[in-house]
Amino acid sequence: MNFHEYQAKDLFAQYDIPVPKGTAVKSADDAVAVAKAMDTHQWMVKAQVHAGGRGKAGGVKFAKSLDEVKQYAGDMLGMEIKTYQTGGMALPVNEVLITEAANIENELYLSLLVDRANKCLSFVASAEGGVEIEEVAKTHPEKIHTLTVDNTETLWPYACRKIGFAMGLTKKQVFQLTHIMMQMHKMFHDLDLSLIEINPLIIDDNQNVVALDAKINSDDNAEYRQKELAKLRDKSQExxxxxxxxxxxxxxxxxxxxxxxxxxxxxxxxxxxxxxxxxxxxxxxxxxxxxxxxxxxxxxxxxxxxxxxxxxxxxxxxxxxxxxxxxxxxxxxxxxxxxxxxxxxxxxxxxxxxxxxxxxxxxxxxxxxxxxxxxxxxxxxxxxxxx
Known part of the structure; x- marks a missing residue:
């Protein structure tokens, strides 16, 4: 089962993973009301569909005024988005996420997934974020860092710190990354997930590590014990x-x-x-x-x-x-x-x-x-x- 970005970020917040403030809305007027309530003058308007590549399809816009928030939200709501990840389907946009715009110093990549080759969970991290990780792995494999989590042990903080230093982060950022990775691991097990991906994971202008985007997939076989997650299913995206x-x-x-x-x-x-x-x-x-x-x-x-x-x-x-x-x-x-x-x-x-x-x-x-x-x-x- 896939989740919308705003749903994934809500789950991140529950596990103390830092994300920008944001709210999903279903009308342009509600978009303006949400934007007004935020302590910022710059916003991101993001179409909520189960696919990457939204930006190229017109599903991600930077708004510098409330009028632009209303315009972009109105344009997106009701539109259909078709990208390389939609499997030929045109997915309807029924909700948009209004979130505060972040000042980005650097973009990173971080994911946790089921590693079938090693029969365990593995983290994949890179200092090259905001782009297709497959292309980075192909052209610059040295920039991809992998951490396998032994099934007979837990995830150790020192292993996370090694990844952070390998990515060139400062001491402060390494400890923030370690916290995020530890929480991702706990979240993965608690919620019976099959994938957590943050692309990009950013360094903001305060030199803090923040999850700017969020993608989560859960294991359908565990749906019987994840009733609350099952309620988040959006059949319009299937x-x-x-x-x-x-x-x-x-x-x-x-x-x-x-x-x-x-x-x-x-x-x-x-x-x-x-x-x-x-x-x-x-x-x-x-x-x-x-x-x-x-x-x-x-x-x-x-x-x-x-x-x-x-x-x-x-x-x-x-x-x-x-x-x-x-x-x-x-x-x-x-x-x-x-x-x-x-x-x-x-x-x-x-x-x-x-x-x-x-x-x-x-x-x-x-x-x-x-x-x-x-x-x-x-x-x-x-x-x-x-x-």
Missing amino acids: DPAEAKAHEHELNYIKLDGDIACMVNGAGLAMATMDVIKLKGGEPANFLDVGGGATAERVTIAFKIILSDPNVKSILVNIFGGIVRCDLIADGIITAIKEVGVEVPIVVRLEGTNVEAGKKLLEDSGLAVIAASDLDDAANKAVEAVGA
Whole structure:
């Protein structure tokens, strides 16, 4: 789950990580009221969307008067922003953040993420902030500093101080950075996060270290114990089909192809997509209905699949281990009758009660294409697209 900048900064403030004062608003008049209440004469107006690159798309403006605050907020609210990070979607701007403008002496970079290679958490820091960290790593790898946090130990302040001195900070700033890193680590564990990124982390004109921007991602698998965080979800920033799938505990990701996949199990879903590619086809989605698939979930899955106008055939690949094939077959039949599927459907069943499941499909009178195995199913799904 992603968070808006203002939500991330609110969480930062709760963990005593310094951020500029700011408030998110939904109207230009409220923007002016918030700006007036601040002890400053310069403000930043920032569109709140789940993507980087807002500035180049007109989503970040420096205002030197209340009239400019009102103008920029009015221009942004209601606009749609599409950047290299939106996955082709144009995200609506429903809120803008009004924050005091900072006097920047220097821009740094700091993040904490799940390091899968080392199977632990790692900090990534750089004296080059405000730019794409990937480009810095490519062109100036010596400017990237990494701190891995051993799972059998805690995060030690001395290790944070080493990073600060390596970045060329003063003694005062090193201790401030150490505090921020320690709080980030605590926050990461407390809130079940998967990423914290501050870009830029700045040195202001008072020589203090401040988080000027904030990006946070949380682990959806821990949502059941992070109820307050779950309330912050903004579905307007998500693909509608993916948001609907999330509501029904389905794992769905839209892709660019035309062969839809409905599979039970993430590994089997990945294998199904691979075989479709091997046969010359293009998967339209990743969809895992889970081990506890029911007729209702299968019906919802069909509706989500068919919301994509690019879908020209559907491959249903079910291995009946926890769930019985006859129950899945019954769900497929119910779903097809309710939804009214007009594209070819290829079904491959294997596992518990497979024969009973196949017979139900055969006797249904529906135009379902039976497949003997995954290879056969992929061939038939690809052929159906070209038919």
